[in-house]
Amino acid sequence: MAAEIPPRKTYGQPTPEDRHLHRGSGAAAWLFQRVSGIALIGLVGLHFWLVHFADLEGAWSVKAIADMHIKQLSILAVDYALLGFALAHGLSGVRNILVDMKLWPGGERTIRDALSAVGIATFVYGTFAFWPFLTYAGP
Amino acid sequence: MRKEVESLLDSTVEKAEKTVDRAADMAEREGLRLVAFGKRFLAPARQQPGLLAHVLHRATGVFILLYLFIHIATVANANFDHRSFDELMRILVSPPFLLFSWVLFVVIVYHAANGIRITLFDAGVGTARQKGLFLGVASVTLLFAMWSGYQFLPLIFERLRSGGP
Numbered sequence: 001m002a003a004e005i006p007p008r009k010t011y012g013q014p015t016p017e018d019r020h021l022h023r024g025s026g027a028a029a030w031l032f033q034r035v036s037g038i039a040l041i042g043l044v045g046l047h048f049w050l051v052h053f054a055d056l057e058g059a060w061s062v063k064a065i066a067d068m069h070i071k072q073l074s075i076l077a078v079d080y081a082l083l084g085f086a087l088a089h090g091l092s093g094v095r096n097i098l099v100d101m102k103l104w105p106g107g108e109r110t111i112r113d114a115l116s117a118v119g120i121a122t123f124v125y126g127t128f129a130f131w132p133f134l135t136y137a138g139p
Numbered sequence: 140m141r142k143e144v145e146s147l148l149d150s151t152v153e154k155a156e157k158t159v160d161r162a163a164d165m166a167e168r169e170g171l172r173l174v175a176f177g178k179r180f181l182a183p184a185r186q187q188p189g190l191l192a193h194v195l196h197r198a199t200g201v202f203i204l205l206y207l208f209i210h211i212a213t214v215a216n217a218n219f220d221h222r223s224f225d226e227l228m229r230i231l232v233s234p235p236f237l238l239f240s241w242v243l244f245v246v247i248v249y250h251a252a253n254g255i256r257i258t259l260f261d262a263g264v265g266t267a268r269q270k271g272l273f274l275g276v277a278s279v280t281l282l283f284a285m286w287s288g289y290q291f292l293p294l295i296f297e298r299l300r301s302g303g304p
Contacts, residue, residue: 041255133217
């Protein structure tokens with residue numbers, strides 16, 4: 001019988017044996033919250049600058065918004081990225097609050113699944129909300 | 140261990156509250172009512188800036204998320220009737236809603252600035268300067284509030300004067 005090979009020492013790196021300790025620890029959610037937060041600062045800034053501060057006195061209408069988004073696809077890209085990131089960041093924050101409040105001990109996975117469903121449904125509804133501006137063909 | 144930490148925190152907070160109360164009482168005895176009010180009102184920020192920042196961060200986060208849902212629902216109105224959507228947009232640029240937009244902008248700036256502060260702490264930067272960084276966040280928020288107020292307020296007053304949107 002061949003001698004068992006001892007696991008390689010990795011000094012600080014998780015070995016395959018202890019990788020399960022990192023799964024579900026919330027590290028990925030924590031990192032996402034930080035990264036999406038930084039991305040949102042840029043996206044919200046661009047959204048305010050391009051859509052709101054650009055024409056504070058302007059009269060908003062379906063035509064004006066459609067013209068703006070069809071002429072500048074970058075605004076459309078910013079708005080969709082903002083929708084996705086804001087929903088994910090916000091709902092992840094709500095999850096943190098609910099888990100911290102310990103209203104439902106042991107229900108963390110259910111909270112995560114329910115909030116994910118809310119996020120996906122709202123993103124789809126957001127796409128539906130934007131549809132008339134993308135398909136606008138005049139009055 | 141947890142109980143020890145909790146009781147230490149409780150006794151520290153209690154001691155801080157008693158100090159603030161004593162200072163406020165002294166100010167009241169000297170007839171300095173405004174100073175006494177200020178001492179009591181600002182006590183949480185002076186004694187526990189981290190706690191105040193944490194509570195404000197969560198409250199502003201929930202407010203922004205609720206606004207996002209309302210914003211999506213408002214924009215979705217364009218699917219049903221273009222004319223009623225245009226009418227709704229005219230209402231949304233009226234003075235009360237412009238004032239709300241200004242408040243919303245300031246709330247977003249606070250949430251973003253405090254988010255950067257939290258990220259810095261997570262990276263191990265500035266943990267020993269909690270109070271200073273909180274004051275920095277408050278200053279940034281105030282600066283942006285003034286700048287955006289300079290954009291919004293003249294428009295709000297002009298529309299109030301003219302009576303139109």
